[in-house]
Amino acid sequence: MKEITAKELEQKLTAGEKLNIIDVREDVEVATGIIPGAKHISLGQIPDRLAELDKNEHYYMVCRSGGRSGNACQFLIQNGYNVTNMIGGMLDWEGEME
Template structure:
């Protein structure tokens, strides 16, 4: 599984790269702040919402600490998606949130 640190992802975002970020936390966690532009799909809804993801795109998966996003990556990789896990999750994110 490919991994990226929160700081590396923040640098890419700050450099203006087009990023597809999927936040797999629960609703109440996302209410505390989400990376601007990230799409919220709770982990349990990923299988039924695959139609919202494009296999030709690359996605960065985010959760609170990196565990659930790692599970999402495992599932998506098995289904043919190109994904990278943000290790450390939002606990390590120091960039802006909305």
């Protein structure tokens, strides 16, 4: 599984790269802040919402600490998606939030 640190992802965002970020945390967690431009699909909803994801795109998966996003990555990889896990999750995120 491909991995990226929170700092590396923040640098890509700051550089203006077009990123597809999926936050798999629960609603109550996302209410405390989300990476600007990230799409919220809680982990349990991913199997039902695969149609929203394009297999030709690359996705960065985010959760609180990197565990659930790692599980999401494994599921998506098995289904033919190109994904990278943000290790350390939002606990390591120091960038802007909305």
